[in-house]
Amino acid sequence: xxxxxxxxxxxxxxxxxxxLRQAGLAEAEVYLxxxxxxxxxxxxxxxxxxxxxxxxxxxxxxxxxxAFFVAGTGRPLPxxxxxxxxxxxxxxxxxAPVLRWSEPPDLDSPLLTELEAQALLAAIEEALVSELxxxxxxxxxxxxxxxxxxxxxxxxxxxxxRQRVAIVRLVASMPxxxxxxxxxxxxxxxxxxxxxxxxxxxxxxxxVRERGIRPERETGDVVLAPAAAARLLAGLxxxxxxxxxxxxVGPLLDAEGRLGSSALSVVDDGRLSxxxxxxxxxxxGVPTRAVPLVEAGLYRQPLLAWWQARGGAAAVxxxxxxxxxFREMPAAGPTHLFVRPQEGIRPAALxxxxxxxxxxxxxxxxxxxxxxxxxxxxxxxGFHLAAGAARRPFAGxxxxxxxxxxxxxxxxxxxxxxxxPLAGMIGSPTLRITGLEIRGEA
Amino acid sequence: xxxxxxxxxxxxxxxxxxxDAPALPARRYNRGMPFxxxxxxxxxxxxxxxxxGPxxxxxxxxxxxxxVEMPPAGEPAGxxxxxxxxxxxxxxxxxxxxxxSRDRLDRESFVDAVRQVARVHPRAVSxxxxxxxxxxxxxxxxxDLEAFPRGLDRALRDKRVAFPYRLTLRRHRRDLQVATxxxxxxxxxxxxxxxxxxxxxxxxxxxGGLLSELGEPAAEALAVRLADxxxxxTAAPPASGRAIVLLAPAAAATLLHEAVAHALEADTLAEAxxxxxxHGVRLSAxxxxxxxxxxxxxxxxxxxxxxxxxPVMPRWLVRGGVVDxxxxxxxxxxxxxxxxxxxxxxDSRHRLPAxxxxxxxxxxxxxxxxxxxxxxxxxxxxxxxxxxxxDAKTGRFTLSFAHGRRIRDGGLHEPVGRCTIHGHFAELLGxxxxxxxxxxxxxxxxxxxxxxxxxxxxxxxxxLLDGVEVTG
Numbered sequence: 001x002x003x004x005x006x007x008x009x010x011x012x013x014x015x016x017x018x019x020l021r022q023a024g025l026a027e028a029e030v031y032l033x034x035x036x037x038x039x040x041x042x043x044x045x046x047x048x049x050x051x052x053x054x055x056x057x058x059x060x061x062x063x064x065x066x067a068f069f070v071a072g073t074g075r076p077l078p079x080x081x082x083x084x085x086x087x088x089x090x091x092x093x094x095x096a097p098v099l100r101w102s103e104p105p106d107l108d109s110p111l112l113t114e115l116e117a118q119a120l121l122a123a124i125e126e127a128l129v130s131e132l133x134x135x136x137x138x139x140x141x142x143x144x145x146x147x148x149x150x151x152x153x154x155x156x157x158x159x160x161x162r163q164r165v166a167i168v169r170l171v172a173s174m175p176x177x178x179x180x181x182x183x184x185x186x187x188x189x190x191x192x193x194x195x196x197x198x199x200x201x202x203x204x205x206x207x208v209r210e211r212g213i214r215p216e217r218e219t220g221d222v223v224l225a226p227a228a229a230a231r232l233l234a235g236l237x238x239x240x241x242x243x244x245x246x247x248x249v250g251p252l253l254d255a256e257g258r259l260g261s262s263a264l265s266v267v268d269d270g271r272l273s274x275x276x277x278x279x280x281x282x283x284x285g286v287p288t289r290a291v292p293l294v295e296a297g298l299y300r301q302p303l304l305a306w307w308q309a310r311g312g313a314a315a316v317x318x319x320x321x322x323x324x325x326f327r328e329m330p331a332a333g334p335t336h337l338f339v340r341p342q343e344g345i346r347p348a349a350l351x352x353x354x355x356x357x358x359x360x361x362x363x364x365x366x367x368x369x370x371x372x373x374x375x376x377x378x379x380x381x382g383f384h385l386a387a388g389a390a391r392r393p394f395a396g397x398x399x400x401x402x403x404x405x406x407x408x409x410x411x412x413x414x415x416x417x418x419x420x421p422l423a424g425m426i427g428s429p430t431l432r433i434t435g436l437e438i439r440g441e442a
Numbered sequence: 443x444x445x446x447x448x449x450x451x452x453x454x455x456x457x458x459x460x461x462d463a464p465a466l467p468a469r470r471y472n473r474g475m476p477f478x479x480x481x482x483x484x485x486x487x488x489x490x491x492x493x494x495g496p497x498x499x500x501x502x503x504x505x506x507x508x509x510v511e512m513p514p515a516g517e518p519a520g521x522x523x524x525x526x527x528x529x530x531x532x533x534x535x536x537x538x539x540x541x542x543s544r545d546r547l548d549r550e551s552f553v554d555a556v557r558q559v560a561r562v563h564p565r566a567v568s569x570x571x572x573x574x575x576x577x578x579x580x581x582x583x584x585x586d587l588e589a590f591p592r593g594l595d596r597a598l599r600d601k602r603v604a605f606p607y608r609l610t611l612r613r614h615r616r617d618l619q620v621a622t623x624x625x626x627x628x629x630x631x632x633x634x635x636x637x638x639x640x641x642x643x644x645x646x647x648x649x650g651g652l653l654s655e656l657g658e659p660a661a662e663a664l665a666v667r668l669a670d671x672x673x674x675x676t677a678a679p680p681a682s683g684r685a686i687v688l689l690a691p692a693a694a695a696t697l698l699h700e701a702v703a704h705a706l707e708a709d710t711l712a713e714a715x716x717x718x719x720x721h722g723v724r725l726s727a728x729x730x731x732x733x734x735x736x737x738x739x740x741x742x743x744x745x746x747x748x749x750x751x752x753p754v755m756p757r758w759l760v761r762g763g764v765v766d767x768x769x770x771x772x773x774x775x776x777x778x779x780x781x782x783x784x785x786x787x788x789d790s791r792h793r794l795p796a797x798x799x800x801x802x803x804x805x806x807x808x809x810x811x812x813x814x815x816x817x818x819x820x821x822x823x824x825x826x827x828x829x830x831x832x833d834a835k836t837g838r839f840t841l842s843f844a845h846g847r848r849i850r851d852g853g854l855h856e857p858v859g860r861c862t863i864h865g866h867f868a869e870l871l872g873x874x875x876x877x878x879x880x881x882x883x884x885x886x887x888x889x890x891x892x893x894x895x896x897x898x899x900x901x902x903x904x905x906l907l908d909g910v911e912v913t914g
Contacts, residue, residue, distance in 0.1 A: 044712045045773060045796070046537035051558050052792050055545040056526070060519060069519040073526040073545035081581055087513070087520015178835050327524050 009034070010160065012075060013152040019078035020061050021154065025085070028061035029092050029153040029284075032075070033326045037145030040117040043138070049114055054147070056326030060090045071327050090329075093306050095156035098287045101271065101280035106189045107164045112144045120168075120195065127199030128172060135206055138180065139171040144190045149323075151285045159285035165276055166190035167421060172202045174210055181205035181362075186276050186421050205362050208381045212395030218384065218438040220357035221411075222399065223350050226418035228380055229428035231363035232399075232406070233266070233339060235378065237423055238371065240266060240293050241334060245302035248371050252404050259299040260407030263342070266294040268303045270319050270335035276425055282319035283330040291318045293337075297408075305332035322424065338427030341417040347430035350412045352388040358438050359383045359390065360399060368442065374402045377442035394438070401436040409435040475629050476506050476576045477619040482626040488552070490623035492533050492560055499534035499772055501751060502555075504547060504574060504619040505791045512587045514608035514640065525578060530791035531555040534773055543791045547575040587611050587635075590656045597658075597665035605672050608640040614897070620751030627751035633742045634897060636888070637664065644671045645844050645860050649826075652886035652897050654740035667826055674845030674857035679914030686821035687863060687907045688814055688849060691878075693824045693841070694804060695885025695900035700830040700839045701867035702732050703799035703898075704891070706759050708774035708781055710834045717768055718780040725867075726763035728874035731805040733758055734769060734785060739801035739899050740883060749795050750786035757785065759799075763871075769797040789894040796892055804902040807877025814876050814906050815852045822912065823847045823854055824863075827885075832867065840864040861914045863907075873910050878903030 013030045020028040035054040040047065058071040062085035069090065070076075070083065112120070125137040144166040151159040166189065171182045183202045187193050224232065239249040239259070253259055270288025272278050282288055284306075292300050301315040309317035321330040351359055360382040367378035378399045383390035401409075412432030419427035485502060492500045504527075511522040529552050530543035542558035544551035552574060591609055598604070614636060619629045638650040649667060653660045689697060702725070704710055711717035736745040736754040747753050750772050758766040770778070771786030774797055786795035809817075824846040832839040842862045847854040863870075885900040 044709055045794075046539060048539045048541070048794055050541040050543070050792075050794070052543050053545065053551075053554075054792075062519070067519040069522040071524045071526075073528055083521050083523060083581055085520070088516055088518055090518035180835070327526070329519065329522070 009148070009150040010152070010158075013150050015078050016059070016076060017152050017154065020059065020082065023082055025061040025082065026063050027067070027089070027092055027154055028059065029151065029157070031058040031323070031326060032150040033057070033147060035145060035147035036111065037143060038111045038114070038117065039141065039143045040114070040121065041139075041141040042121060043140070047118075058323075058326045060092065060329070061085070062089055064089055069329055091307055092153050092155050093157060093284050093286050095158070095285075096287055098159075098280050099271075099289075103162065104164075104188060104274075104278070107146070107162050109164070109189045109191070111146065112142070112166070112190045117142050117144070117190070120190065120193065123195035124168075124170065124199050127196045128203055131199050131203035132207060134174055135172050135203060136175070137170060138173045139169075141169040142190065143167050149283075151281075153285065157285035159281045161279040161281055163277060163279065164188050166193065168193055168198065170198065170202055172206045174206065177210060179206070179209045181209050184421060186419070186425075188276055205381070208361055208383070208393040209395045212381055212393035214440045215384075215394045215397040215438050216440060218358055221354050221432055221434045222358050222360055222436050222438065223354065223385075223412075224360045224428075224431045224433065225347075225362065225382075226416060226428050226430055227420065228360040228363045228378070228382075228399075229339065229431045230418070230420045230422065230426045231367065232376075232378060233337070233428050234422040234426045235367045235369040235376065236403070237334065237337070238369070239302075240337070241303045242332065243302070243304065243308045249299060249302075252371070252374065252407075253299055257299055258297045258408075259294055260297045261410045262296045263410045263413050264294055264297050264407060265292065265340035266337070267292055267340055268318065268320065268334055268337040272336040275336040276419065277335060282321045282335070283323035284319070284321040286317075286319035286321065288319035288335065291316060303332070303334060303337070308332055334424035334426060336419060336425045336427060338417060338419065339413065339429060339431065341415045341429040342413040343415055345412070345414045347414040347416050350414055350430055350432040351385065353412070353432070354385050354388055357385050358394070359385055360438075369403065371403065374404055376401065376403050376406065379442075380438065397438045397440060398442040399436055400439055400442060405435045406433060409433045475631060476617050477504060477574075477629045479573050479576060480504075480619060480626070481573065482621060485621040485626065486623050488556055489531070489621060492531070492556065493623055494535070497535070497776070499532070499776065500623055501532050502552070502621045503530045503532070503749070503788070503791050504621070505529070506547065506575060506617045507790075508582060508615040509612055510582050510584060510587060511610065511612045512584070512591075513610055521584065523582065527575060528791045529555055529574065531559050532794065533559045534776075539773065539794055541794055549574065586656050587613055590661060593658055593661035594664055597661045598668065601665055601669045603669045603672050605641070605643060605668075607668065610638045612636045618749065620747065620749065622751060625751075627747040627753070630745055630747060632745070632897075635660075636897075639664070639668065641668065641671060644675050650887070652888070652899070654742045654883070654886070654899070670825060670857075671844060674859065677845055677857040677859040679859040679861045680822055680846070680912060682913045683911075684909045685912045686818050686875075687910050687912065688818040688821060688823045689905045689907065690823070690825040691882045691884035691902045691904060693827050693843070693885070694905035695802060695902040696827040696830045696887070697841055697870075697905065698732055698804055698902065699799065699802055699885070699889065699898060699900060700832045700841065701870055702759055703734065703769065703802050704832045704834070705837065705867050706765065706768040707797045707799075708768050708770040708778065709797055709892075710832075711768055712774075713834045714837065717770075717774065718778045720765045720768055721780060723765045724763055725760055725765060726871035726874050728871075728877070729762045730760050730871065730874060730877070731758070731762065732760040733803045733805070734799045734801065735803050736800035738803065743801070743897070743899055745800060748784055748786045748800075749788045750783065752784045752786060754784050754800070755782070757782070769799055771795050771797045787894075787896055789896050793894055796894065798889070798891070798894075798896055799898060802898070802900040802902075804877070804881065804905070806879050806881045806903045808879055809876040809904075809906070810879055811904060812852060814878060814904055815849055815854075817876055818849045818906055819851070821849045822858060823849050837866050837868065838864065839867050839870065859914070861912055863910050863912050865911050870907070870910060873907040874905060875908035876906035878905070
């Protein structure tokens with residue numbers, strides 16, 4: 001590099017804010033992001049090693065009547081020309097006090113080296129073969145990245161936050177078979193990914209898909225593993241997120257305002273302890289917090305960003321504006337949205353309590369949710385149960401029923417909360433649900 | 443199909459983006475090429491340090507992208523501008539590839555990326571080129587974007603339809619330069635437009651696509667699509683079963699994109715078996731001729747070289763119904779000598795190239811629209827697909843439509859609602875029963891595969907399928 005002393009991003013943001021003010025832009029926000037990631041992908045095209053260094057910025061600015069959004073790579077020059085604000089204003093949040101926050105200690109751990117990444121994927125493959133001798137890892141991708149963001153606005157917001165995320169995506173298959181199983185898991189530090197546990201989960205899915213038969217029509221209680229339950233929760237997000245949720249959820253509430261059984265509580269928490277994306281503030285510098293959306297079955301409110309909660313029905317806003325990248329305007333969405341687990345309840349206890357029924361191991365896709373007709377269908381695979389034990393695998397089935405029956409039918413919640421990168425981080429523990437069907441067709 | 447006519451004549455007939463064709467009375471956006479002052483020999487010398495032998499593939503990818511967006515009325519920030527640039531250095535050796543990418547286009551970033559890749563083969567990096575790119579210059583113009591919504595409103599009024607809709611319009615400009623230790627291909631530039639219309643009253647809720655130019659013809663074409671969607675909004679889906687189906691050029695292009703282009707990408711073929719074994723396989727009894735021809739694409743997106751700097755060529759994917767030359771990039775062509783590179787594409791410097799089509803052309807046949815409608819009596823007509831999908835493992839594809847029309851007495855009649863056509867791609871191509879005589883540019887859209895989203899273009903005539911599976 002040039003050897004000149006590096007300018008701190010906070011100072012760059014202040015300088016830029018001053019330049020925007022000088023240009024007559026009374027309302028302005030400056031966002032700076034630096035990121036670095038390493039990716040190793042192994043597939044048909046061979047092994048691909050990538051190191052990406054990202055450096056981007058975004059400015060929202062204007063006045064009370066109009067605004068613009070400009071984003072770019074590198075760093076903007078303070079003297080650069082700015083567009084004329086157009087159309088409609090881009091409201092910016094006021095500064096708000098941020099609760100005390102301690103950064104997770106593993107934010108500073110270095111990215112995996114090329115050799116470490118190779119060793120991790122090799123260990124997963126080795127463990128997979130020991131779980132299921134003929135199985136092979138047909139594709140594997142490990143992405144390990146860290147980023148630092150800085151935000152300053154004319155409304156007094158000054159914020160900085162860091163993130164560190166590693167995601168592994170695996171696809172396994174059997175020889176001479178079209179059947180595949182995939183798995184995706186995240187951790188803050190890639191060194192915490194457990195090859196043996198990942199391989200076991202992948203082998204379970206592959207074995208079920210390989211040997212499972214299409215179910216006829218199965219009734220009885222269903223126990224959903226976290227992967228399948230999280231998929232269901234992701235499908236229900238229109239009831240839980242955004243200003244349109246209240247209209248959608250209204251017809252599904254009972255006379256007491258209950259959306260589900262007393263076992264169901266749903267929370268969104270942007271500062272969740274141990275959460276992969278946990279931070280003190282969101283992408284607009286608004287403090288994050290835990291917001292109960294459903295408490296013991298009672299529908300409390302949808303998840304709303306500050307600008308969605310203004311002037312609306314009584315609802316608490318939370319810091320839930322996310323920036324997919326520096327290229328995008330902030331958009332409201334789930335941070336860590338999850339079904340609250342029940343301490344002390346082992347998942348095995350939910351299965352052991354069943355005489356018959358089914359255990360749904362995984363979802364094969366996002367499913368269909370018709371909130372007007374109160375129906376849903378989720379493609380699933382798993383095991384039929386007898387006396388609390390797996391009897392025979394099934395695959396290509398559909399978990400079907402009424403959305404109200406699904407939510408009111410939750411009779412057991414375990415302690416094993418697990419998150420999945422779906423629309424934000426969506427999490428659920430194992431759930432036991434009554435009143436649904438598993439069919440061969442949706 | 444005029445089986446006796448020389449193929450070259452039919453290509454010429456279908457040369458819709460002809461290099462000599464007069465420009466349409468449409469708005470076009472122009473900026474200068476930013477890589478004019480690039481010191482190509484210096485770049486080549488620096489890259490040469492990375493190659494250990496003649497089999498090593500080394501290149502640098504310099505990219506500049508500008509996207510100007512006009513969001514729908516009422517959305518915050520009425521103008522959205524994104525300008526980004528950066529460089530990526532790549533080394534492929536045997537079955538392994540290394541890529542280092544940066545979000546700056548300056549000498550330090552280039553040297554840094556070369557060093558990063560060179561870590562697997564450490565050597566001194568030769569002095570970097572002094573200049574990689576010209577400064578951005580002033581702010582981009584927006585008059586083309588501002589004029590289009592007015593033209594669309596006018597075209598809708600002319601059709602005597604009125605309904606709420608929200609239009610998002612974007613102009614995309616991408617300049618790129620690929621350099622290797624041996625040569626630097628000519629810089630390439632693409633400019634095009636994308637649109638997304640939110641139509642909450644219709645089943646799918648949105649309608650989107652790409653345009654190589656804005657102007658009255660584009661506004662008229664979009665107005666026709668919107669008016670058709672509005673008139674079909676309450677139509678019932680057709681009964682499920684095998685049917686005779688006439689696909690309009692846009693639908694035919696999307697079908698061929700899924701069933702021919704994706705199916706004949708080297709990496710897709712590798713999932714199912716050996717890509718080189720595809721050559722000579724008969725896909726259709728009908729004399730289908732399908733090319734990927736980036737050099738013949740509409741002028742604003744026409745290419746002389748691909749995203750690896752390899753010169754492009756008209757590539758016969760299917761000739762007379764028989765597979766000729768699958769799509770390949772440099773990596774696949776080096777692994778499998780029967781394959782020709784020239785179809786390497788990447789959606790940004792941060793991704794490695796992969797084989798993809800750019801401008802797909804189905805050559806015209808010999809059936810007039812009247813003849814095709816006559817033959818399709820009692821069948822279904824589909825103008826615009828919502829989306830298409832091919833399962834690389836199984837070869838099964840689906841093409842979804844928000845609406846269509848019934849064909850009766852040689853004409854188009856009442857609308858039908860949402861449905862899909864699906865099947866195995868080879869079986870589907872076996873149902874081709876007629877090809878229209880006029881090919882038009884149609885069916886452009888975004889195509890996502892392997893995490894990369896690319897604009898794809900096409901030209902096709904109508905296509906008649908007899909006995910295809912339709913699910914309402």
